Amino acid sequence: MNHKLMRPKTEVLLGLLSPGLLIYCFIVVLPLFVSFRYSLFDWSGGINMEFVGLGNYIDLVQDGDFWFSFKNNVMIIMLSILGQVGIAFVVSALLMSKLLKWREFHRVVIFLPVVLSAVVIGFLWTIIYSKDMGLLNWILKALHLESFIIPWLDDPRYVIYTVTIPLIWQYIGFYLIIFMAAMQSIPKDIFEVADIDGATGIKKAVYITLPLLYDTLKVAIMLCIAGNMKVFDHIYVMTGGGPGKSSTVMAQYAYDNSFVMFKLGYGSAISIGILVLSLALILLSRKLMGGNKNEA
Amino acid sequence: MKSNVLKLWCLALVVAMTFLTACGTKNDDGSKTPHGEQEGGNGQETSIELNFMHFNVKESSEGGTLAFYDAMEMFKDNNPNIEIEEEILGHDAYETKIKTLAAANELPDLFVIKGSMVSAFVESGLINPVNDILEQAPAWKDGFMDGVFNDFKMGDNIYALPYSNKSTHIIYYNEDIFEECGITSFPASWEGFKDAVGKIRDKGYTPIALGNKGKWVVGSCILSTLGDRFTGTDWFMSIKDRKGAKFTEPEFVDALAAVQELAVMGAFNADMNSIDNMQHKTLYYGGKAAMFFEGAWAISSISEEAPQEIADVTKLAILPAVEGGKGDAKAVSAGAGWGYNMNAELQGEKKQAAVEVFKALTDEKQAKISMEYNAMPASNPGEYDESKLTPLFKQYADIMAEAKSVPVYDVQLEPAVIEVMNSGLQELLIQATTPEELAKKIQKEYE
Numbered sequence: 020m021n022h023k024l025m026r027p028k029t030e031v032l033l034g035l036l037s038p039g040l041l042i043y044c045f046i047v048v049l050p051l052f053v054s055f056r057y058s059l060f061d062w063s064g065g066i067n068m069e070f071v072g073l074g075n076y077i078d079l080v081q082d083g084d085f086w087f088s089f090k091n092n093v094m095i096i097m098l099s100i101l102g103q104v105g106i107a108f109v110v111s112a113l114l115m116s117k118l119l120k121w122r123e124f125h126r127v128v129i130f131l132p133v134v135l136s137a138v139v140i141g142f143l144w145t146i147i148y149s150k151d152m153g154l155l156n157w158i159l160k161a162l163h164l165e166s167f168i169i170p171w172l173d174d175p176r177y178v179i180y181t182v183t184i185p186l187i188w189q190y191i192g193f194y195l196i197i198f199m200a201a202m203q204s205i206p207k208d209i210f211e212v213a214d215i216d217g218a219t220g221i222k223k224a225v226y227i228t229l230p231l232l233y234d235t236l237k238v239a240i241m242l243c244i245a246g247n248m249k250v251f252d253h254i255y256v257m258t259g260g261g262p263g264k265s266s267t268v269m270a271q272y273a274y275d276n277s278f279v280m281f282k283l284g285y286g287s288a289i290s291i292g293i294l295v296l297s298l299a300l301i302l303l304s305r306k307l308m309g310g311n312k313n314e315a
Numbered sequence: 316m317k318s319n320v321l322k323l324w325c326l327a328l329v330v331a332m333t334f335l336t337a338c339g340t341k342n343d344d345g346s347k348t349p350h351g352e353q354e355g356g357n358g359q360e361t362s363i364e365l366n367f368m369h370f371n372v373k374e375s376s377e378g379g380t381l382a383f384y385d386a387m388e389m390f391k392d393n394n395p396n397i398e399i400e401e402e403i404l405g406h407d408a409y410e411t412k413i414k415t416l417a418a419a420n421e422l423p424d425l426f427v428i429k430g431s432m433v434s435a436f437v438e439s440g441l442i443n444p445v446n447d448i449l450e451q452a453p454a455w456k457d458g459f460m461d462g463v464f465n466d467f468k469m470g471d472n473i474y475a476l477p478y479s480n481k482s483t484h485i486i487y488y489n490e491d492i493f494e495e496c497g498i499t500s501f502p503a504s505w506e507g508f509k510d511a512v513g514k515i516r517d518k519g520y521t522p523i524a525l526g527n528k529g530k531w532v533v534g535s536c537i538l539s540t541l542g543d544r545f546t547g548t549d550w551f552m553s554i555k556d557r558k559g560a561k562f563t564e565p566e567f568v569d570a571l572a573a574v575q576e577l578a579v580m581g582a583f584n585a586d587m588n589s590i591d592n593m594q595h596k597t598l599y600y601g602g603k604a605a606m607f608f609e610g611a612w613a614i615s616s617i618s619e620e621a622p623q624e625i626a627d628v629t630k631l632a633i634l635p636a637v638e639g640g641k642g643d644a645k646a647v648s649a650g651a652g653w654g655y656n657m658n659a660e661l662q663g664e665k666k667q668a669a670v671e672v673f674k675a676l677t678d679e680k681q682a683k684i685s686m687e688y689n690a691m692p693a694s695n696p697g698e699y700d701e702s703k704l705t706p707l708f709k710q711y712a713d714i715m716a717e718a719k720s721v722p723v724y725d726v727q728l729e730p731a732v733i734e735v736m737n738s739g740l741q742e743l744l745i746q747a748t749t750p751e752e753l754a755k756k757i758q759k760e761y762e
Contacts, residue, residue, distance in 0.1 A: 173587065261588050
């Protein structure tokens with residue numbers, strides 16, 4: 020095609036790219052290396068740094084709390100893939116169907132939480148979960164379901180689920196937009212043919228929409244994993260990682276080590292650990308979902 | 316193959332990007348702070364500029380804060396050539412920010428530090444001892460009360476100038492509820508206290524309102540004193556100076572077990588780990604809880620915020636003696652907690668100006684103002700107007716007159732040990748760990 024013609028000169032290309040690239044290098048790539056360097060030291064801020072080689076990493080691998088927080092992240096990811104991506108898929112399928120009224124309204128309401136700050140969401144849900152004046156307990160009481168009331172944010176058995184719900188709630192809208200965009204690009208005639216063949220709503224979703232959205236789904240899941248590996252603010256606001264360590268995620272653990280316990284070297288090692296684990300998880304998810312075979 | 320490698324890199328960068336955005340905000344925070352240094356260099360300026368970061372929020376009605384602003388205003392009037400640019404944050408935000416700035420070596424000129432930060436700041440060379448400053452002004456130095464420097468001492472060096480001296484452990488109790496439950500006076504023994512807790516619980520009240528979301532309340536306001544009842548102060552001094560004491564010793568484990576016992580018997584509200592210390596006061600103000608444990612700073616909150624009928628029946632007490640414990644029954648965890656210091660890089664006239672600011676904030680005159688605002692200063696107030704004290708503050712002053720000050724754990728221990736202890740206490744309260752396990756964990760971090 021006319022690729023060659025449209026393509027600007029290399030210098031122009033580089034010139035246009037360089038500002039963004041420089042900023043990116045400065046705020047992303049450089050700190051990554053600096054962080055890696057810190058992770059090789061026993062350092063509590065300031066001028067005294069003691070080189071410990073891979074000592075921090077050896078500690079990290081044996082650190083039960085770190086693996087526990089990793090497990091929490093994995094839980095959140097699992098729940099979010101089901102919740103965020105799953106619910107978003109169902110809702111977008113509904114929004115595309117002809118059954119639903121007030122389409123715009125639903126879309127706006129579902130998308131609204133996405134633009135809220137994480138801290139606001141955290142506070143909002145802290146109030147909802149509150150024992151004495153919380154909306155949730157109030158509703159349960161009004162429905163005479165007192166037996167379902169539990170200390171939402173205080174029971175180590177449930178806290179990881181209760182802190183995940185706001186996360187899911189917030190980001191459904193984000194995936195909804197992605198899916199809707201992808202669904203709108205599915206040619207109408209395929210659906211028409213399906214209609215003629217007698218496919219009903221659910222069958223259409225499973226046999227047509229889902230396979231044709233497979234690539235989008237993969238991207239969504241990857242975003243979901245990457246986003247939830249770094250989750251921090253919501254949980255920090257709601258429980259501060261408590262009770263004890265039961266809702267501590269990896270980012271919080273890195274934060275606690277760096278800025279509460281002043282172990283900046285070890286904190287950096289944790290950050291690098293998070294990076295490696297995230298990468299591993301994403302690669303794993305791509306392997307599981309059939310890798311690159313659909314790409315050219 | 317090549318494209319796979321490329322993809323791997325792209326993925327790595329995308330993932331990295333998602334993390335580092337989070338870290339980026341923190342760095343931003345640091346760099347925004349104006350760095351007073353640059354302007355100090357040129358000698359033509361007649362006015363001296365200092366930036367001062369602290370947590371005396373202007374809207375606060377706490378006595379200490381009011382006294383602080385009185386002193387600052389007076390100082391600014393008397394020293395028009397010294398320009399102080401204040402940066403004011405809420406207490407918890409301040410704590411996070413000062414640590415972050417310290418890590419980035421970007422501390423402001425003047426700031427407030429907590430006893431537990433001293434060792435880290437000193438190791439990093441961020442602050443200098445204040446001994447020389449104190450020696451130069453003996454009258455000022457002698458004005459400080461006994462023991463107020465303890466929180467900031469490393470060997471003989473003093474690393475901050477305290478401005479307040481407060482107990483972190485006071486039991487605020489509602490006399491009416493106690494009477495309703497058949498308890499005529501505050502229990503005089505630990506067994507009696509547990510008995511009282513049981514009686515109050517059976518009447519349907521929350522015996523002790525506790526908001527431990529911030530993780531420090533239990534460690535600071537309960538365990539520091541309760542622990543001392545069991546272990547005695549010598550044990551803690553041995554821990555602090557690393558002279559062989561261990562957290563796994565049976566006395567300390569017993570103290571942890573005592574905290575857990577209270578939790579098991581339902582002494583606290585069920586949501587203790589998800590509400591903070593403002594909210595636990597709200598429970599108390601609502602008349603649903605019979606007691607709460609907090610430091611002396613809550614005295615002013617009671618008179619400012621509590622409904623009149625609750626404030627009227629609020630009385631103060633400290634934990635009773637523990638049978639068989641090694642500690643003094645009159646011991647109360649107390650200390651200055653926070654103190655002023657300056658950036659180690661401050662030199663010459665800027666340093667001199669900083670000293671003047673600190674003098675104004677900690678001298679006898681200031682102590683008197685502070686006392687009359689019902690906040691316990693770190694210096695002797697000399698003569699003051701007793702009629703300005705509220706009944707509650709008078710009660711407090713009486714308790715403290717008899718009490719023996721003992722160390723506050725989370726002010727004197729290292730941050731890493733405190734974090735392990737405080738997180739562990741949350742787990743202890745919900746029976747997710749046992750006292751023995753927790754003691755081992757703290758000991759491991761300590762080593």
